[in-house]
Amino acid sequence: MTHRADASSSLDNxxxxxxxxxxxxxxxLIETAVRDRITESLYWKExxxxxxxxxxxxxxxxxxxxxxxxxxxxxxxxxxxxxxKLLTLTPEKEIVLExxxxxxxxxxYLRALAAFYVRLTFEPVDIYTTLEPFxxxxxxxxxxxxxGYVLVHMDEFIDELLTKDRSCATSLWKLPGRQQxxxxxxxxxRVSPLQAELDEMEQDEDGDPHNGSEGGASPVxxxxxxxx
Amino acid sequence: MPPPMPNxxxxxxxxxxxPVARYRPGKAVQEDTSSEEDVSEAESEKQSTPGPAQPxxxxxxxxxxxxxxxxxxxxxxxxxxxxxxxxxxxxxEANGVSLxxxxxxxxxxxxxxxxxxxxxxxxxEADGISxxxxxxxxxxxxxxxxxxxxxxxxxxxxxxxxxxFIKKSDRGKVGSTxxxxxxxxxxxxxVSASPAIDKIQADxxxxxxxxxxxIKDKLERDAAARAAGRKGWDDxxxxxxxxxxxxxxxxxPEAEYAAWKLRELKRLKRDREAIEQREKEIxxxxxxxxxxxxxxxxEDREYLEKQKEEKEDGRGRAGFLQRYHHKGAFFQDDxxxxxxxxxxxxxxxxxxxxxxxxALPQYMQVRDMTKxxxxxxxxxxxxxxxxxxxxxxxxxxxxxxxxxxxxDVDERFRPDHDGGAKGPTGANASAVRDxxxxxxxxxxxxxxxxxxxxxxRNGGEGADSYxxxxxxxxxxxxxxxxxxxxxxxxxxxRRKRGPSPYRDRDKRRRVDAL
Numbered sequence: 178m179t180h181r182a183d184a185s186s187s188l189d190n191x192x193x194x195x196x197x198x199x200x201x202x203x204x205x206l207i208e209t210a211v212r213d214r215i216t217e218s219l220y221w222k223e224x225x226x227x228x229x230x231x232x233x234x235x236x237x238x239x240x241x242x243x244x245x246x247x248x249x250x251x252x253x254x255x256x257x258x259x260x261x262k263l264l265t266l267t268p269e270k271e272i273v274l275e276x277x278x279x280x281x282x283x284x285x286y287l288r289a290l291a292a293f294y295v296r297l298t299f300e301p302v303d304i305y306t307t308l309e310p311f312x313x314x315x316x317x318x319x320x321x322x323x324x325g326y327v328l329v330h331m332d333e334f335i336d337e338l339l340t341k342d343r344s345c346a347t348s349l350w351k352l353p354g355r356q357q358x359x360x361x362x363x364x365x366x367r368v369s370p371l372q373a374e375l376d377e378m379e380q381d382e383d384g385d386p387h388n389g390s391e392g393g394a395s396p397v398x399x400x401x402x403x404x405x
Numbered sequence: 406m407p408p409p410m411p412n413x414x415x416x417x418x419x420x421x422x423x424p425v426a427r428y429r430p431g432k433a434v435q436e437d438t439s440s441e442e443d444v445s446e447a448e449s450e451k452q453s454t455p456g457p458a459q460p461x462x463x464x465x466x467x468x469x470x471x472x473x474x475x476x477x478x479x480x481x482x483x484x485x486x487x488x489x490x491x492x493x494x495x496x497x498e499a500n501g502v503s504l505x506x507x508x509x510x511x512x513x514x515x516x517x518x519x520x521x522x523x524x525x526x527x528x529x530e531a532d533g534i535s536x537x538x539x540x541x542x543x544x545x546x547x548x549x550x551x552x553x554x555x556x557x558x559x560x561x562x563x564x565x566x567x568x569x570f571i572k573k574s575d576r577g578k579v580g581s582t583x584x585x586x587x588x589x590x591x592x593x594x595x596v597s598a599s600p601a602i603d604k605i606q607a608d609x610x611x612x613x614x615x616x617x618x619x620i621k622d623k624l625e626r627d628a629a630a631r632a633a634g635r636k637g638w639d640d641x642x643x644x645x646x647x648x649x650x651x652x653x654x655x656x657x658p659e660a661e662y663a664a665w666k667l668r669e670l671k672r673l674k675r676d677r678e679a680i681e682q683r684e685k686e687i688x689x690x691x692x693x694x695x696x697x698x699x700x701x702x703x704e705d706r707e708y709l710e711k712q713k714e715e716k717e718d719g720r721g722r723a724g725f726l727q728r729y730h731h732k733g734a735f736f737q738d739d740x741x742x743x744x745x746x747x748x749x750x751x752x753x754x755x756x757x758x759x760x761x762x763x764a765l766p767q768y769m770q771v772r773d774m775t776k777x778x779x780x781x782x783x784x785x786x787x788x789x790x791x792x793x794x795x796x797x798x799x800x801x802x803x804x805x806x807x808x809x810x811x812x813d814v815d816e817r818f819r820p821d822h823d824g825g826a827k828g829p830t831g832a833n834a835s836a837v838r839d840x841x842x843x844x845x846x847x848x849x850x851x852x853x854x855x856x857x858x859x860x861x862r863n864g865g866e867g868a869d870s871y872x873x874x875x876x877x878x879x880x881x882x883x884x885x886x887x888x889x890x891x892x893x894x895x896x897x898x899r900r901k902r903g904p905s906p907y908r909d910r911d912k913r914r915r916v917d918a919l
Contacts, residue, residue: 241652312672315665317652326650332665336672355676356683367676371669378670 188216188265196267198298199350203264206297211346214246215253215261225258230268233259234276240286243293243334244321245346254321256290257345263294270299277307285316289334293345296338301353302363304339309367311335414564423565569601723751 193202204212215221224236236259244254253261273291281288288311295307314331321327337344339352358364369375411417654661693701723729730750737745754760762770769777776782785791811819 312669313665315661315668316654319650319652328650328652330665330668332668356679369669369673371666371673374666375670375673 188212198267203267203298204261206264206350207261207347211246211251211253211257212261214251215258218253218258220253220255221258221261224255225262228262228266230266230272233262233266234280234287237276237280237287237290238284240290242319242321242326243286243289243329243345245344247321247323251346253346256286256293257347259290260293260297260345263290264297267298274307277311281311285314285318285331288314289318289331292335292338296349296352297347301358304352305355305358305364305367308335308339313370566605569604571601575600720749720752727751 188204196203198206207215228236236255240256240259242254243256245257246253273294276287276291277295281291292308292311296304299307312332312335314335316331318329318331318334319326320329320334338349342348342351355364355367359366693704696704732745732748732750759765759774770786771777771782772786
């Protein structure tokens with residue numbers, strides 16, 4: 178498939194022959210109304226033209242806030258535009274993991290972007306296994322809501338991706354609950370680094386001897402000041 | 406000749422572009438030289454014959470009329486015909502003469518730049534050499550062109566430069582520069598050595614520099630903005646840096662770590678609770694399976710009762726004929742769903758709304774209070790009030806007992822019959838004896854005994870039961886029956902005429918006739 182500079186090959190759904198996500202055109206993961214807002218926005222037309230997986234990084238490091246749409250006219254945030262661009266590009270899994278892990282170490286908004294993409298496109302088990310380690314990342318994110326800006330943390334954002342139905346102007350496709358996957362033996366139980374502490378707390382409360390699973394190493398907190 | 410094309414640079418009026426200079430007694434009139442410039446611009450290397458007969462290099466002390474006349478004529482002619490050189494020269498002549506006079510007088514109030522150039526040109530002309538004249542005219546052209554350009558730069562519509570004030574000390578230099586220029590004019594094409602001209606150019610240079618600086622500033626600012634991360638498409642929402650949410654990490658590691666810990670623990674707790682919830686549910690299901698059907702039903706009923714109680718206690722009753730409003734079944738967030746669940750839609754009412762409609766007089770027991778006292782008000786209340794029937798009764802009940810005896814009323818006012826009035830009522834209620842099927846039975850002279858027998862039979866059973874009597878008899882009207890009766894009662898059968906109405910006039914019950 179020829180790689181076209183704009184996203185026209187995927188935007189028009191009729192002759193779409195690219196990679197499918199769960200049997201459908203990946204951009205259908207975002208609703209039509211939001212999709213229209215994105216493609217009509219200045220950021221998309223100006224900055225997202227002709228990006229590939231590598232040049233997208235240049236844009237991603239310039240991000241300064243996450244969010245869906247804001248304002249009265251439902252203007253899309255650059256974050257959402259880039260996420261949409263990722264959906265049209267459908268980079269490979271390794272690339273996305275690179276974004277998440279290595280790139281995300283230094284640029285937290287890139288990590289947020291990659292996490293969003295993972296949540297939309299990966300398989301359920303992979304989603305859980307990929308995103309849960311980042312629940313220990315406590316960096317601050319700036320989130321743009323309809324009225325203004327809000328402070329949110331990376332672990333909160335990822336938790337929201339894993340549990341809520343809607344985030345960033347998109348309805349995330351239905352993720353089977355962790356319990357279900359555990360019952361089906363596809364997933365193992367999540368071991369939180371704070372497990373030990375939690376068990377201690379419960380022990381103090383209830384007085385029952387809880388067999389706390391071994392808590393991992395002390396949680397790693399990114400305290401380095403990172404760029405927005 | 407065709408009418409001349411309108412000159413776009415000129416106004417549409419016939420007035421001069423600039424008013425004529427005022428005449429002040431004793432002072433030489435300052436001619437404006439705009440017309441001159443136009444002409445000089447328009448002209449090519451033409452030299453036309455001198456128009457009006459004016460002596461050229463006349464040192465005649467110029468009078469006002471003379472000057473004005475040629476000026477006006479020049480203007481008029483100019484307006485008609487571009488490209489006449491003579492006017493310029495004449496004017497220049499006049500100007501040239503006038504100018505030294507002005508300077509001699511020490512006016513110096515206004516020094517018209519153009520007049521200096523014209524003076525230059527005139528001085529060249531005054532040399533009297535045609536070639537120099539030509540050159541001079543060229544120079545003057547170019548000068549004026551130059552000045553014209555510079556002036557056009559500033560104000561494209563004015564034909565002359567803004568006069569600048571020259572101090573008294575500097576005024577003398579004009580003459581000297583003129584002399585200089587006159588020597589240089591022949592050599593140089595461009596003359597720009599006059600201080601006034603210099604000043605203009607210096608001003609322009611300065612202005613250009615300023616403009617450049619401003620542009621540079623703007624560019625720098627743009628670059629800085631871009632570097633700072635503000636994108637052009639975000640320009641319309643400017644958020645002050647202080648208001649912007651700060652997302653720098655590492656400001657307070659301890660606090661951040663503590664906050665993170667808190668969040669993580671909350672999440673874990675939430676997960677734990679979810680697990681417990683599920684376990685409880687499973688337990689409950691198990692337990693219910695072990696109960697019997699009856700117990701399950703009992704529990705369900707209890708639960709429903711409790712729910713209803715809560716609901717009804719919590720909510721107010723709907724007002725009289727209030728519309729039922731459903732709060733909607735669209736997608737709701739958790740928070741909004743909570744709020745909506747608690748909200749009591751049907752019980753909401755205005756402060757002055759009527760709670761107990763029955764307490765009002767009946768005149769006011771209407772749905773719409775605004776119609777009280779108005780002409781169009783109907784007495785309609787609701788459908789049930791209009792119904793005259795028993796509103797749905799009697800369809801599935803079996804009325805065995807009939808209407809209940811009402812003992813509240815006096816005896817005189819009780820209904821006549823308790824429940825047996827199944828027959829015709831009202832005017833039809835009088836006892837009618839049985840219809841005679843045949844005709845012969847009405848013979849007047851018939852065997853009374855027989856008839857009495859019939860009557861007796863009928864009457865004996867009482868008026869109330871005449872129907873029973875009738876019912877006991879078969880009602881067949883078959884001829885065979887008739888024939889039987891005929892045979893029974895010969896008198897009847899032998900009747901020639903039909904039954905007379907006179908006999909049967911009184912159809913009432915003849916009790917006495919028994």
